[in-house]
Amino acid sequence: MADDGGADKSEYISEEVLQALTEAVFGVFQVKENEPAPGNLIYQKDKVTSWSNQLIDYTIRNLNKLGKAFKYCVTCYVSQNNEAKFTTSFSMHTDDKDGACHVVREFNDIVVVITVFALLI
Numbered sequence: 001m002a003d004d005g006g007a008d009k010s011e012y013i014s015e016e017v018l019q020a021l022t023e024a025v026f027g028v029f030q031v032k033e034n035e036p037a038p039g040n041l042i043y044q045k046d047k048v049t050s051w052s053n054q055l056i057d058y059t060i061r062n063l064n065k066l067g068k069a070f071k072y073c074v075t076c077y078v079s080q081n082n083e084a085k086f087t088t089s090f091s092m093h094t095d096d097k098d099g100a101c102h103v104v105r106e107f108n109d110i111v112v113v114i115t116v117f118a119l120l121i
Contacts, residue, residue, distance in 0.1 A: 009069045012099035012118050020062035021103040021114050028054045029107055037107035043080035052076045055114060063116065070098075070118040077113040081106060088113055095120065 022033070028051060031037050055076045063072050077088065092100055102115040 009067060010097055010120055012068075012070070012097055012120070014099060014101050016066055017063065017099070017101050017116055017118065018103060020066070021059055021101070021116060022105075023062055024055055024058035025103065025105045025112055025114065027058055029110075029112075031107060039108070041107050041110065043109045045080075048078050051078050051112075055112065059114060059116065063118075068118075069121045071121055073117040073119070075115045077111075079111045081109045081111045086111075088115075090115055090117075092117060 025031075026033055029037065029041060031041070055078070056074050059074050059076075060072060063070075063074075079086070088102075090100060090102070092098070097120045098118060100115065100117045102113060105112045
């Protein structure tokens with residue numbers, strides 16, 4: 001996930017940001033993309049704070065590796081999937097070059113939602 005050197009450092013590319021988010025989720029939960037989560041990966045209330053902190057830290061590190069001229073704001077939601085419905089949404093009013101995206105992943109009974117707001121410096 002390194003900067004290719006030819007891209008504009010002030011260009012927001014959502015695919016790069018989504019890749020950073022996805023890598024963070026799979027890295028923290030040690031799950032490989034396109035493979036099922038191990039059966040022992042279950043929601044544990046005492047691990048939620050640690051998971052959240054790791055997800056945000058991993059995401060910020062991945063975003064910084066892009067070498068872009070953005071400041072990032074990252075939010076994280078980790079919950080137990082108990083079949084209750086929930087809705088998340090976000091809105092922002094910014095300049096043309098700013099951006100935002102989110103990723104939702106479910107592993108067994110764990111739901112993870114990470115949102116990134118990218119603001120050009």
